[in-house]
Amino acid sequence: MAGRARGWPGLAVFLVALACLPACAALSRPARLPGSDLASPSRNAPVSHSSSLGSPSAVHDLQEAAYYYSRYYALAFRDLVGLKRLAEVCAALEEAGVEDEGCREAAERAARGQEDKGTGGQGDQSAREAGEEADGLQYAISDSTAAVLWEAWLEQVATVQPQYMVGQRLDDGWTLLGYDVDEECLARGEPADMVLYWTGPASANAGSEQDGWYRAGERWVQVVERVQNLVLNGGFELGAIGFPRDIYRADPATRQMVTDLRGERRTTVALLDSTEVYSATSFASLNVPVNPEGLYLQAGWMKSQGGNGYLGRGWIGGIAADTPSYNYVVTSVKEEEWRHYAGVARPLAGATGCQIWLINWKAVGQVYFDNIVWVEVGLPGK
Numbered sequence: 001m002a003g004r005a006r007g008w009p010g011l012a013v014f015l016v017a018l019a020c021l022p023a024c025a026a027l028s029r030p031a032r033l034p035g036s037d038l039a040s041p042s043r044n045a046p047v048s049h050s051s052s053l054g055s056p057s058a059v060h061d062l063q064e065a066a067y068y069y070s071r072y073y074a075l076a077f078r079d080l081v082g083l084k085r086l087a088e089v090c091a092a093l094e095e096a097g098v099e100d101e102g103c104r105e106a107a108e109r110a111a112r113g114q115e116d117k118g119t120g121g122q123g124d125q126s127a128r129e130a131g132e133e134a135d136g137l138q139y140a141i142s143d144s145t146a147a148v149l150w151e152a153w154l155e156q157v158a159t160v161q162p163q164y165m166v167g168q169r170l171d172d173g174w175t176l177l178g179y180d181v182d183e184e185c186l187a188r189g190e191p192a193d194m195v196l197y198w199t200g201p202a203s204a205n206a207g208s209e210q211d212g213w214y215r216a217g218e219r220w221v222q223v224v225e226r227v228q229n230l231v232l233n234g235g236f237e238l239g240a241i242g243f244p245r246d247i248y249r250a251d252p253a254t255r256q257m258v259t260d261l262r263g264e265r266r267t268t269v270a271l272l273d274s275t276e277v278y279s280a281t282s283f284a285s286l287n288v289p290v291n292p293e294g295l296y297l298q299a300g301w302m303k304s305q306g307g308n309g310y311l312g313r314g315w316i317g318g319i320a321a322d323t324p325s326y327n328y329v330v331t332s333v334k335e336e337e338w339r340h341y342a343g344v345a346r347p348l349a350g351a352t353g354c355q356i357w358l359i360n361w362k363a364v365g366q367v368y369f370d371n372i373v374w375v376e377v378g379l380p381g382k
């Protein structure tokens with residue numbers, strides 16, 4: 001592990017400090033790092049990095065980054081993108097030959113976390129009381145703090161339960177187990193980091209680390225940084241902006257924005273009120289262009305009061321006439337409690353865009369929707 005952490009290309013690691021902020025997170029990560037006002041090379045420009053990494057100002061900036069990420073990691077242990085960045089910043093400092101206090105503390109914390117998991121929470125204390133060296137990840141991290149952090153990260157992503165479960169198998173044998181993201185952030189239209197958890201065919205390779213794919217235990221883990229919700233106003237806090245259409249042309253009174261309690265959050269949600277006269281109602285989004293080779297994740301919250309809810313998309317473009325030009329994440333939702341639904345979709349052959357569809361189909365009753373998300377994620381094995 002140490003060799004790998006040290007072997008990371010310096011430029012990529014250095015850019016972490018420039019590019020990673022301020023992606024939205026449940027607990028705010030440091031809003032701005034000193035690195036961000038360094039001369040900021042474009043991601044595409046070939047930049048010689050070896051001279052700048054060792055410069056006093058660059059090292060100072062990386063140390064500040066390590067300090068803030070380390071403090072942040074202490075608060076937000078579950079933020080796995082934050083932990084990954086901390087490992088990367090610490091790797092860059094090691095490359096520059098700098099021993100950093102923040103990295104050391106974080107590595108100790110990570111090592112303790114791993115031991116606690118292995119010993120039912122007793123590892124730290126009992127090892128110290130016995131005056132023994134702990135097994136596994138070591139306290140004595142003179143070797144490489146970045147390697148300890150990286151190992152802790154791999155260990156966590158290999159076993160953690162995804163925040164949102166999916167369990168959807170694609171045609172080519174890959175299964176999306178679930179994902180982590182700050183959904184409120186996406187719903188507000190702010191970029192957010194996403195971690196997706198996959199399993200695949202035994203010998204298959206999901207992708208390269210440069211493209212955000214990591215092998216962790218039995219899983220493949222996909223890190224997609226600064227994902228943007230491609231649906232405008234998916235949280236409905238701006239009213240029906242972004243969802244101007246109704247595929248059934250029902251009375252506008254069937255389409256409402258109301259305030260509701262979802263979890264502990266009082267929030268604006270979309271309501272489709274189907275009636276005896278207008279038994280099919282919908283919100284259809286503005287057209288969203290799609291990458292024909294892409295893979296998209298769609299999600300949303302729904303609940304029903306006598307309604308019959310659908311969440312899906314209608315594809316736009318040259319789609320074969322004998323193929324239905326729409327499909328769904330979920331159909332016929334009648335659950336009375338708010339529930340999260342998510343799934344991935346590949347564009348139909350010929351599709352160049354889509355509309356996100358929220359439907360209350362042939363019912364007399366209400367269906368509620370919130371936090372509609374449509375993001376592009378990379379296909380595994382491509």
Ligand SMILES: [Ca+2]
Nearest residue numbers: 235267268370
């Ligand atoms: Ca909302």
